[in-house]
Amino acid sequence: MRLTLHVWRQDNPTSKGRFETYVVDRVSEHSSFLEVLDVLNEQLLEQGKVPVAFDHDCREGICGSCGFVIDGQPHGPLPDTTVCQLHMRHYTDGAQIWIEPWRATAFPVIKDLVVDRTAFDRIIQAGGFISVRTGSAPDANATPIGKINADLAMDAAECIGCGACVAACPNASAMLFTAAKIAHLASLPQGQPERFERVVNMVATHDDELFGHCTNHGACQNACPKAISVDYIARLNADLRKAATRRPGSDA
Amino acid sequence: MELDAKIPDGPIAEKWGRHRFEMKLVNPANKRKHRVIVVGTGLAGASAAATMSELGYVVDCFCFQDSPRRAHSIAAQGGINAAKNYQNDGDSVFRLFYDTVKGGDYRSREANVHRLAEISLNIIDQCVAQGVPFAREYGGHLANRSFGGAQVSRTFYARGQTGQQLLLGAYQALEKQIAAGGVKMYSRHEMLDIVLVDGRARGIITRDLVSGQIQSWAADAVVLATGGYSNGFHLSTNAQGCNVTAIWRAHRRGAGFANPCFTQIHPTCIPPAGSHQSKLTLMSESLRNDGRIWVPQEPGDTRSPSQIPDAERDYYLERIYPSFGNLAPRDISSRRAKEAVDEGRGVGPSGIGVYLDFRDSIARLGRNVIADRYGNLFDMYRNITGENPYEVPMRIYPAPHYTMGGLWVDYNLMSTIPGLHVIGEANFSDHGANRLGASALMQGLADGYFVIPLTIGDYIAREPLAPVNTEHPEFTRIEGEVRGRTTALLETDGTRSVRDFHQELGKLLWEYCGMERSEAGLRKALLAVPALRQEYHENVKVPGSASDLNQSLEYAGRVADFMEFAELLCIDALNRDESCGAHFRVEHQTSDGEALRNDSEYAYVAVWEHTGTSSAPRLHKEPLTFENVPLSQRSYK
Amino acid sequence: MAAAIRPAERRSAAVRSSVGQKIAMAVTGTILLLFVIAHFVGNLKVYMGAEEFNHYAEGLRTFGSPFLARGQLLWLARIGLIAAVLVHIGAALSLTLRSRRARDVGYRKTESLAFSYASRTMVWGGLTILAFVVFHLLHLTFGTVHPEFVHGDAYSNFVTGFRSWPVSIAYMVAMVPLGFHIYHGTWSAFQTMGVNNPRYNAWRRPLAVTIALIVSAGNAAFPMAVLSGLVA
Ligand SMILES: Cc1cc2nc3c(=O)[nH]c(=O)nc-3n(C[C@H](O)[C@H](O)[C@H](O)COP(=O)(O)OP(=O)(O)OC[C@H]3O[C@@H](n4cnc5c(N)ncnc54)[C@H](O)[C@@H]3O)c2cc1C
Ligand code: HEM
Ligand code: HEM
Ligand code: SF4
Ligand code: F3S
């Protein structure tokens, strides 16, 4: 099939970006969206042009490297799917496709479709962990964890840190990402001791990184390739409320 | 290069304990005076960096992805082994040790494997304490499954995302230490060389992938945790960025490379759909429990599967291995599939692939039971291929998956370069000639959490290290070499793309040094590879500049190193004139196509010393002795 | 990255956070919501005729006597309301600015970004409501814009007020944004205040819709009732 791609090109963080239009012929319907960009890049190479930069690694929908906005939808039109797992059979021959990087002040563009997502790492640094020295752990079965809670934690822990939630949110809020980690750790007994400091610190960092606030639009959930639910945001809000109302020490 | 494995003496079960006592310790107050470089943030690297920083060492940590959390470990699906014996089904440290040595077809070091089995217990405890959401029973206790044909249920798992959850645990521990200031993290930095001063590893050279800046980093010790080299085959189940660069560059500086030819092929992957293909996706082996593998009897039969009557189908595994049938071991079923394809009986648009058919089991058990067991796998397959496995048979084909070979290390995980330590898939690991399922994650975390943090102290405490900083001329010199290499790639300005070359190299290796290896084939490869490498340096086309984000340049550098490494891979395969584990030399097989070992001549680790790009590498041997697991031949009859 | 806080600082940090502001927004929003509902229920008395309605309006003022002087409690309530509106608007303002700053470069195409009309129009909806309330006060409370305003006779003000078509239509139109605002507001308030229990989650949206419909439609019915002569 033949596709017309309008791709955001930007040489560096400071330069002004623009859309450039390329036509890619003989695209196999079996190839993934990233493989189409591979083909485009080979093509650009032949024409002596600079290939399009985009983040990717596993190409299995698990590492969270890939991601850009296709026709206004982060990760493209398919629900619960990353761009590396989006296959061209979902497009029609002759389609016009607009490709843009994640747009958020907290995710400055580095080049073309590559953005800087290290703000996510800093949110985790603020408390997205359980403090346990290597070697100091009790036997793994010492604390039984009900299947329900274990599964809840797992649902939240599925977040791959891709940033699509931020890209989709009208406020460019990272609340879904933050909430997923809060919920993962708060669902487990091991996560209780640090629970309330964790939520306050992570939200404070979230704000400092210039992410927007959450006004419960729900667009993040629809864009999330792992279908992380906004219910976790309610959970985060509840924990933050408790952090404000409960006396430290009387926690959990 | 002399090889001293430094294996502690005493009975196998006491070696590690005794060694822990005998190792020298670094005074707590002095630890913060010592800087350690960790390259890689996979399970091995992240756990090592976090733990060493907890102990007080100053750690500089590097990865080429935009975040440490994206290391390739994230893709591991199946699970992680541990001899917890929670199922009370007769598992024990010794049994895990025994299975692993046997699974490695007697080409691994007993002492290391036993330590691995011992530590497996602590790993699960550590991960649970970190909040890794392992699967659980309704009673709240941890669930286990049996994996990769093991007789006991010792595999712990988190849905189909075990690697992801374990890595997030290690990543979060790492981020905690970063916040505490103990670790400086440099993501989007690629290590392009190591620096030796007075024969010791004292630093590395990196390229900042965003600014293009070439930079030197000095330390008291260097730890490589840079993963495996399956991508040498171009198409593999590995992530796009996986490479041999870090360990290859270390090899060129004097680190012995052990058993490079021990590479594992996974039988059940989704076949390539065309030339655009960039990676192959792994499908869990469990599918073979209920799927029947077949190809048309006649070559070039292009009818759709449904139109091929049973009489004209060849269920070849069931035919050749009546007792094991479709559950024949990884390497055997892989080789038979390739055979069928080579005979022109392959299926699918590309003719590369065999059918994995669920028709009969759906008829027998009903669609729901099958959906229950494999629902998510079927969805994954459908998403990628657009075909519905409930109606048309799946197409599968083997793909390179894991590399047992790597840099040689002693019991302390130190390479033949003093101060250069290697952990995880990057070292010639504890898996011998073949890795059992769910044991790589175990090894990565054992090395990172529990071994290297102690042995690095022993190294630092033993020898007083002269202070070294990046002003040292060696750093300037090697920085220069690195710059030279990158600019050379850019200035070649030929006509062929890097991907094009990589594809050709991959084809060569797959054809002659893949599942089946023969002397004739390997000799062909040994002529073709150097020629291809020469053309590469004369005719590769790399666009863009060296002074900004240039993914083509990154790729070009990695392929350049694969081009050099590929030769060593074939040399080792040619030298190992026996079949063992995943290394199959057609000249050596039993009547029923089984790998035929030659213990009297090849019960050793082949360690290669680099002598120059144009001169042949020198072979050193570490003999292997088996005092606890009697040598025996496996049989699937 | 924000320096990690000590447990002692945690309360203030929580309140200052964007989530803290959201909670303030939700609380004040809910107060306003409750007022609107109560106000609507009170206004239903208009169907019972002048006596009842004026008695109720008067009751509002003499409530709490003899302990409180006439109108005192009402004024307390009013002050509460005014405070709520101020906090609510203040929070809305700061959050909206935050949102603008969080995305400096917008998308070329956004129509397919999946989120509801109601949520997108919260600010504008809110502002129209504000405008309405101002007009409404001048109309039925102070009578400034009411041609036949009679102090103390809420009922006749009500009837004569809505006899004028333009006024009635203005009221009815204003109820549309109110409905949307209350719909998303109510659901949003559940989220923000962390009312999130698997057992009830399924009911949050239906409940929000019902409240929104009853209040906006019910309110819109008053002018109609007058125009149709049902209330005269
Ligand atoms: C699809 C798949 C499924 C698997 N499933 C299982 C399973 O179920 N059970 C199991 O036990 N094993 C499994 N494995 C194997 C296992 O995942 C890996 O062997 C293991 O994760 C390797 O971890 P590592 O830390 O050694 O290296 P990796 O996780 O590969 O990490 C490599 C790190 O090194 C960095 N790096 C590499 N080169 C450089 C450089 N030049 N400069 C700077 N940084 C560099 C990378 O950025 C990365 O951070 C699977 C593998 C694959 C491909
Ligand atoms: C009597 C009138 C009003 C009522 C009943 C009301 C009610 C509510 C409620 C319940 C919320 C949900 C809070 C939350 O999100 O948790 C809300 C949010 C909001 N309101 Fe109002 N409000 C009113 C007036 C206003 C006014 C005058 C404005 C002026 C700007 C306004 C702007 C907003 C905004 C921007 C939100 C944020 C949306 C969100 O956070 O989800 N509202 N309102
Ligand atoms: C169409 C529907 C409505 C009708 C018929 C109506 C009717 C009235 C009447 C008759 C009064 C005067 C009461 C008195 O002075 O004794 C009043 C006061 C008031 N109304 Fe409404 N109202 C309506 C909708 C609303 C809405 C939607 C809001 C808010 C968003 C609102 C806010 C107020 C306020 C703040 C007052 C002043 C209360 C006070 O005296 O402090 N009204 N309304
Ligand atoms: S919440 Fe979903 S969209 Fe957001 S980062 Fe995690 S996986 Fe990506
Ligand atoms: S879209 Fe944005 S507003 Fe909240 S619910 Fe999701 S973060």
Ligand code: FES
């Ligand atoms: S490339 Fe890893 S998620 Fe898409």
